[in-house]
Amino acid sequence: MELELRHLRTVRAIADAGSLTRAATALGLAQPALSAQLKRIERALGGELFERGRHGVRATALGELVLERTRIVLPAVTELQQEAVRFARSPGATASLRLGGTHGPLLGALVDRLADVAPEVRVTTCTSWSERQLAGLLAEGRLDFALAGTCGSAAPPGAEGLVWREVAVDPVFVMLPEGHALADAHEIGLTELAEEEWACVPGDGCFGDCFAASCARAGFTPRRMYETDVTSLVHLVQVGRAVGLCRATYPTTPGIVSRPLRGTPLSWRHLLGRHAVSQDADTSATVLAQARMAHAGVAARSDSYTEWLAARRVP
Incomplete structure (x- = not known):
């Protein structure tokens, strides 16, 4: 290392x-x-x-x-x-934004929106499964903004001088193969999945501990958890080797359905981070607003998430 x-x-x-x-x-x-x-x-x-x-x-x-x-x-x-x-803000400097993000559709959606509202800005991206690595890149000045997240109300990735703003909060859904016995259920209790093996993408926050605690409250211990990249996770679910954990905004995938967990035992808070001295107020406000609109657009493309939200709207 x-x-x-x-x-x-x-x-x-x-x-x-x-x-x-x-x-x-x-x-x-x-x-x-x-x-x-x-x-x-x-x-x-x-x-x-x-x-x-x-x-x-x-x-x-x-x-x-x-x-x-x-x-x-x-x-x-x-x-x-x-x-x-100070140098980057000097006259003649090239307008650019360096964005970082974890897995999921939100980073791409934000890049797309920024290309529409600020076509003159050159946007580059960096991805990592590690929220803490992204926080480190922000702190070192190698990124201007980063999309990361925390499990539930956990503290944001820690690094001196960083500012984090909430973009949105998603429930965590479960991914099942289309032929699964519970694939047509409107929502699924954790106890109904007690005999399953599980898959999720890696992270360095508390999500794994929170999932284990939720299972313990439901009265069981997960048989096995595969931590792997998104492509391998999708494969494991498609072939019926495991059920997957995903944010509700995860896009529709052939051969897979995503369903809410009853009682919403797990949630994911999307955050936009920046260094306190790295961007002016107008740029920060613009990127945050576009990130929130990007999330809304991604959520609208998920049928299961749209149905979940509609069921919770006050008449």
Whole structure:
């Protein structure tokens, strides 16, 4: 693993918090995920950075060395970002937007809308399954905006100086092969799927834990969860190997139906992130408004989501 700025920010956050538990809360991570990330960082640097104890963590000699470097490197990078923003806004600079996003149709829909409302702006894109990686790219000034998300009301991906605005909140639906016994149901209870195997795309937030907790409340433990890319997930569902978890805006796919889960035990909050100093207010407002309109357009193309929304409208 190559050391990145986001890794230095993680080390800094652990030192500032004084414990992995408090640092995980501040970063919006599960504590086991942060512990695993710290172990990878320590392997990359060649030794332990912190001594663990009952009352928290304390930096080792190597840890103190790394922390001393972060006090120099991180402010220097922030200053570089600010200088780059000033340069980009100077007369003669090329109008461009660098957008990032996770899997799903929302990023493409936003690019399409921006091409209509601002054809003179050159838009480039970057995708990642990791919301935390996207947050790191924003913090490093390598992206202008990023579409990411959180499970339910969880905190947004953590990185210093980032601003997150809500685009929309979707229920999480289940994907079934057309021949499944529950394919014609209007909604499906988790208990009805207790004997199934599952598939979802990977992420570094708390979605997996939230799903496991929802199943536990329903009285069962998932038999197996395949974490894989979207294409492989679709294949596993089409051939009946697994049922899939997806956001309600996932587009219609041949051989597959998507259905709501009874009681909406899981939800996904779409967020648009930016660095606090990277864009002016007008640009930020425009991109946010177009992201919300893009989401509305994507939702309107999903029959199952449209029916779910209609059933919840107040007469």
